[in-house]
Amino acid sequence: MQAAHVFANAERYDRHAGRLAARLYAKVVADAAAAGLPDGARVLDAGTGPGRIPRDLAMVRPTWTIDAVDREPRMIDFARRQDTRGRVTFAVGDVAALPYPDETFDLIVSSISQHHWGDVEGGIRDLRRVLRPGGRLWIYDARWALRRAVRAAERTFDSVRKEPVAVGHWPLSLLVSRLSARA
Numbered sequence: 001m002q003a004a005h006v007f008a009n010a011e012r013y014d015r016h017a018g019r020l021a022a023r024l025y026a027k028v029v030a031d032a033a034a035a036g037l038p039d040g041a042r043v044l045d046a047g048t049g050p051g052r053i054p055r056d057l058a059m060v061r062p063t064w065t066i067d068a069v070d071r072e073p074r075m076i077d078f079a080r081r082q083d084t085r086g087r088v089t090f091a092v093g094d095v096a097a098l099p100y101p102d103e104t105f106d107l108i109v110s111s112i113s114q115h116h117w118g119d120v121e122g123g124i125r126d127l128r129r130v131l132r133p134g135g136r137l138w139i140y141d142a143r144w145a146l147r148r149a150v151r152a153a154e155r156t157f158d159s160v161r162k163e164p165v166a167v168g169h170w171p172l173s174l175l176v177s178r179l180s181a182r183a
């Protein structure tokens with residue numbers, strides 16, 4: 001089945017994922033909030049789905065400018081209908097052809113999306129393009145799925161790490177790692 005079809009029912013995805021991945025979402029938001037970025041920082045959530053992560057981050061860091069992108073228009077429609085207090089800007093787009101100028105973001109996060117990307121190398125390249133010098137990319141995904149992204153990031157970024165992510169109990173705690181790269 002095409003990923004686009006799986007994610008067509010954004011409301012149902014949001015209901016299930018909101019329960020199953022709650023700890024991961026909380027971890028991504030806590031990590032981002034603790035990144036030490038100043039007021040006015042620009043943050044992007046890539047492959048945002050129904051937009052829970054940018055929404056929650058916008059509540060704890062109201063002085064940041066937060067964008068979120070997903071290639072599935074129905075996810076973005078759903079995300080736009082949620083209450084973000086006007087603090088998140090959503091866009092339809094592919095990670096390999098992002099609708100942002102070069103050197104826009106201080107931090108890019110992505111959660112359980114990368115294993116769906118059709119063009120991982122192109123995605124890593126374009127995420128690097130939209131990062132400001134010194135900006136950071138954090139991709140949270142299944143350990144097995146991150147290998148290709150790590151190899152691509154090693155060709156594109158100066159420093160790349162892959163580390164386990166503590167997100168509470170089984171199964172997420174066994175499954176998730178974070179790719180961290182600095183532009």
Ligand SMILES: C[S@@+](CC[C@H](N)C(=O)[O-])C[C@H]1O[C@@H](n2cnc3c(N)ncnc32)[C@H](O)[C@@H]1O
Pocket residue numbers: 003004007017021046047048049050051069070071072075093094095096110111112113114116117118119
């Ligand atoms: C499993 S959902 C994850 C959504 C959200 N980040 C979360 O943690 O719940 C994967 C999302 O990645 C999006 N996606 C897949 N490939 C993409 C691509 N190449 N560019 C942008 N978004 C993509 C899908 O449309 C889907 O909304």
